[in-house]
Amino acid sequence: MALRIGCAAAPGRAQDNKTGSWRVFMPVVDMEKCILCGTCILSCPETSVSEKDGQILFDLDFCKGCGVCANECRAEAITMIQEEK
Amino acid sequence: MLQIMEGSHAVAEAAKLCRPEVVSAYPITPQTHIVERLAEMVADGELDAEYLCVDSELSALSVCIGSSAAGSRVYSATSSQGLMLMAEVVFNVAGMRQPIVMSIANRALGAPLSIWNDQQDSISLRDAGWFHLYGEDVQEMTDQHFIAYKAAEQHDVLLPGFVCFDGFILSHTYEPVDIPSQEEIDAFLPPYVPYNKLDAKAPISMGMYATPDYYMEFRYETDQALQRAGDAISAAGKEFGEMFGRDYSGHTESYRMDDADVAFVALGSICGTVKDAIDEMRADGIKAGLVKIRTFRPFPAAELAKALAGVPKVAVLEKNISLGSAMKGAVGPEVKDALTGTAIEVYSYVIGLGGRDIRKKDIRAIAALAEKGVGNMFYGLRTEVL
Amino acid sequence: MVDKSLELFDCGHRACGGCGPAMLARLMLKGTGEDVIVVASTGCMEVFSTPYPETAWKVPWIHSLFENAAAVASGVEASLKHNNRTEKVVCICGDGATFDIGMLCISGAFERGHDITYICYDNEAYMNTGIQRSGATPYDASTTTSPAGKKSMGNSLPKKDMPQILNAHGASYVATASVAYPMDVMKKVEKAVNTPGACYLQVHTPCSTGWGFDGSKTIEIGKQAIECGLWVNYEMEYGELKASKKVRRVPVDGYLKAQKRFRHLFKPQPVTEEIAKIQAIADANAAKYGIDIQLNE
Ligand SMILES: Cc1ncc(C[n+]2csc(CCOP(=O)(O)OP(=O)(O)O)c2C)c(N)n1
Ligand code: SF4
Numbered sequence: 024m025a026l027r028i029g030c031a032a033a034p035g036r037a038q039d040n041k042t043g044s045w046r047v048f049m050p051v052v053d054m055e056k057c058i059l060c061g062t063c064i065l066s067c068p069e070t071s072v073s074e075k076d077g078q079i080l081f082d083l084d085f086c087k088g089c090g091v092c093a094n095e096c097r098a099e100a101i102t103m104i105q106e107e108k
Numbered sequence: 109m110l111q112i113m114e115g116s117h118a119v120a121e122a123a124k125l126c127r128p129e130v131v132s133a134y135p136i137t138p139q140t141h142i143v144e145r146l147a148e149m150v151a152d153g154e155l156d157a158e159y160l161c162v163d164s165e166l167s168a169l170s171v172c173i174g175s176s177a178a179g180s181r182v183y184s185a186t187s188s189q190g191l192m193l194m195a196e197v198v199f200n201v202a203g204m205r206q207p208i209v210m211s212i213a214n215r216a217l218g219a220p221l222s223i224w225n226d227q228q229d230s231i232s233l234r235d236a237g238w239f240h241l242y243g244e245d246v247q248e249m250t251d252q253h254f255i256a257y258k259a260a261e262q263h264d265v266l267l268p269g270f271v272c273f274d275g276f277i278l279s280h281t282y283e284p285v286d287i288p289s290q291e292e293i294d295a296f297l298p299p300y301v302p303y304n305k306l307d308a309k310a311p312i313s314m315g316m317y318a319t320p321d322y323y324m325e326f327r328y329e330t331d332q333a334l335q336r337a338g339d340a341i342s343a344a345g346k347e348f349g350e351m352f353g354r355d356y357s358g359h360t361e362s363y364r365m366d367d368a369d370v371a372f373v374a375l376g377s378i379c380g381t382v383k384d385a386i387d388e389m390r391a392d393g394i395k396a397g398l399v400k401i402r403t404f405r406p407f408p409a410a411e412l413a414k415a416l417a418g419v420p421k422v423a424v425l426e427k428n429i430s431l432g433s434a435m436k437g438a439v440g441p442e443v444k445d446a447l448t449g450t451a452i453e454v455y456s457y458v459i460g461l462g463g464r465d466i467r468k469k470d471i472r473a474i475a476a477l478a479e480k481g482v483g484n485m486f487y488g489l490r491t492e493v494l
Numbered sequence: 495m496v497d498k499s500l501e502l503f504d505c506g507h508r509a510c511g512g513c514g515p516a517m518l519a520r521l522m523l524k525g526t527g528e529d530v531i532v533v534a535s536t537g538c539m540e541v542f543s544t545p546y547p548e549t550a551w552k553v554p555w556i557h558s559l560f561e562n563a564a565a566v567a568s569g570v571e572a573s574l575k576h577n578n579r580t581e582k583v584v585c586i587c588g589d590g591a592t593f594d595i596g597m598l599c600i601s602g603a604f605e606r607g608h609d610i611t612y613i614c615y616d617n618e619a620y621m622n623t624g625i626q627r628s629g630a631t632p633y634d635a636s637t638t639t640s641p642a643g644k645k646s647m648g649n650s651l652p653k654k655d656m657p658q659i660l661n662a663h664g665a666s667y668v669a670t671a672s673v674a675y676p677m678d679v680m681k682k683v684e685k686a687v688n689t690p691g692a693c694y695l696q697v698h699t700p701c702s703t704g705w706g707f708d709g710s711k712t713i714e715i716g717k718q719a720i721e722c723g724l725w726v727n728y729e730m731e732y733g734e735l736k737a738s739k740k741v742r743r744v745p746v747d748g749y750l751k752a753q754k755r756f757r758h759l760f761k762p763q764p765v766t767e768e769i770a771k772i773q774a775i776a777d778a779n780a781a782k783y784g785i786d787i788q789l790n791e
């Protein structure tokens with residue numbers, strides 16, 4: 024959408040901004056402990072946790088490494104580890 | 109068919125004929141009769157619109173943004189303090205590119221409080237990105253509403269516009285006026301087709317924030333659009349003339365400018381008095397003329413320069429004061445700028461503030477001052493009370 | 495029914511890690527569904543979600559000014575009504591935009607009874623401009639305009655009771671929620687948008703940056719606020735209390751200690767009389783909303 028008609032845009036470009044680059048600590052899940060309660064999925068402010076075929080997945084393009092998911096996991100299945108970059 | 113009608117009621121009729129879907133305004137003298145009449149029209153089923161009795165002018169124009177963004181044609185009206193209370197929204201509307209039309213019954217700004225006329229309110233918001241039309245009489249200000257909607261809604265414009273007219277002097281005066289029929293206006297002004305709108309079926313974000321990488325370009329585009337609004341106003345004014353016999357293609361209108369030695373430049377109802385004064389002066393051998401500014405934004409510099417070419421002296425009659433400025437009036441410097449490179453002398457005269465009467469003899473006296481090269485001043489001060 | 499899997503708030507937005515308001519943006523849209531138009535106020539959420547041309551909003555969204563969202567929403571609603579459109583109209587505005595500068599437009603919109611849902615994301619200060627006090631800032635919180643100092647214990651005024659103000663306007667549904675309880679947020683949003691008339695939802699959205707806690711604790715802090723009674727989740731219909739979240743209340747100290755904005759209450763030594771005043775606020779909340787789980791229950 025052109026600048027000609029005011030400060031408006033269609034959705035789709037937010038993902039240009041890969042917030043994963045902000046991350047210092049990275050969430051890692053231990054599926055042995057995970058009870059698939061879904062809390063981490065609902066709690067993530069970045070919509071970066073999902074579940075597929077019984078696996079908890081993190082979208083590292085956008086995960087900011089805030090640690091909310093790890094903090095909220097009742098099963099203590101998620102740990103935040105220092106990321107090698 | 110000519111009808112004798114109060115200015116405000118003629119404006120309300122014009123607004124109604126434009127078929128706004130939402131009307132949102134807050135009462136303030138001297139705009140009140142417009143919004144009261146519109147409320148009556150809605151109450152009587154004459155106008156099928158949502159009429160929102162809002163809490164303030166801030167809300168009035170904000171409501172208009174929402175409705176306009178959702179795809180509706182909207183109407184509002186205000187004056188003076190009301191316009192100032194909504195000032196932040198006024199700028200916002202233009203940046204949001206919403207083609208809202210708002211009537212301004214021009215009135216002085218406090219303090220001191222004054223309900224009477226001058227043009228300080230709308231002139232003070234000249235940089236807000238709206239186009240400004242000024243009417244000289246009830247007929248002109250009525251017609252300007254149709255033209256304003258037509259121009260504003262062009263997809264290469266998409267900007268809001270003020271239709272300004274002098275409070276009381278025009279808003280509360282009864283004059284014969286030709287009100288077009290609904291069929292005629294429907295033929296002139298098609299339903300509003302938004303370029304984009306808030307719609308769950310095709311989501312967009314409106315009014316995002318801009319980083320320094322984009323902000324200047326947005327401002328540039330808004331200015332470009334306002335320049336294009338000039339052409340759209342002209343085109344709509346011409347088409348209106350073809351349909352209704354009253355041509356508004358010019359942003360300015362010249363009166364007895366042939367061989368004039370002194371030219372007045374003015375906006376609004378004062379032009380009537382000036383024309384009468386010019387007739388008398390001409391009868392007495394004083395060669396005076398008038399260039400009336402009908403479109404103040406975008407500023408019709410080229411047209412003015414052409415109209416004023418060859419006139420030695422120009423007297424700009426200012427119903428506003430740009431406090432602290434060198435020329436005192438806000439319009440004078442722009443006229444002067446339009447005449448850059450010529451030997452024409454331009455003077456501003458601040459007159460008629462807060463409802464002070466302007467008589468033919470005042471116009472004559474100002475012509476004499478301009479001839480002598482005396483200007484950039486208040487004219488008509490009661491020095492005895494100073 | 496709320497569709498939990500519906501994602502209408504895109505990633506890539508620029509909120510701080512663990513941002514409570516960002517959590518709410520996502521949850522809120524799960525509650526509204528796609529058939530919605532969102533009206534925002536100036537503030538953190540607007541700024542982090544819409545730097546041109548990157549918008550995180552996959553639903554129609556509009557921002558005009560800091561203080562006028564309720565009026566803009568009124569206008570949107572009027573237009574929709576006129577054209578028999580079905581979208582729900584939802585405001586999402588900060589506490590500053592709501593408790594302070596937006597009062598005029600909100601009062602007008604609620605008085606007129608537009609069919610809108612006004613959601614306040616309450617992070618208890620003006621965060622976007624650098625953590626200044628608002629009418630929602632709790633008693634004794636230190637902010638940049640209510641700093642604790644030798645002669646100040648921080649914000650000297652109690653939190654304004656905004657929900658009651660809207661009850662007094664005759665709002666059909668007024669409720670509070672917290673991002674610490676996502677299901678509750680989604681359910682209340684869904685209920686509000688499906689309740690005719692003007693509805694108000696005030697959601698506690700802890701802000702790690704403004705309150706001074708680690709971003710991983712956003713939900714934990716939110717839960718602590720509820721467990722000590724300083725935040726109460728309740729629902730009201732036409733001014734009548736219908737439900738409130740019951741808790742086995744703990745003293746306020748733990749909640750306060752966990753945040754830098756209350757640090758001056760404990761360092762160099764505990765200011766017991768001030769802590770007691772805050773405890774009294776929690777006690778009053780408990781009595782007013784009946785949140786204490788009785789032993790015999
Ligand atoms: C009329 C006006 N006054 C002040 C501001 C500056 N301002 C922008 S956002 C903001 C604070 C927003 O606070 P809140 O509504 O609580 O949202 P938050 O940033 O905390 O998310 C202020 C003071 C403004 N944009 N407009
Ligand atoms: S919160 Fe923990 S237990 Fe629940 S789904 Fe996520 S990883 Fe598994």
Ligand code: SF4
Nearest residue numbers: 067086087089090092
């Ligand atoms: S660390 Fe934060 S951003 Fe990353 S997945 Fe967990 S909650 Fe989401």
Ligand code: SF4
Nearest residue numbers: 509510513538701703
């Ligand atoms: S300052 Fe607070 S509200 Fe603003 S983005 Fe950061 S965490 Fe969110």
Ligand SMILES: [Mg+2]
Nearest residue numbers: 588589619620
């Ligand atoms: Mg805030």
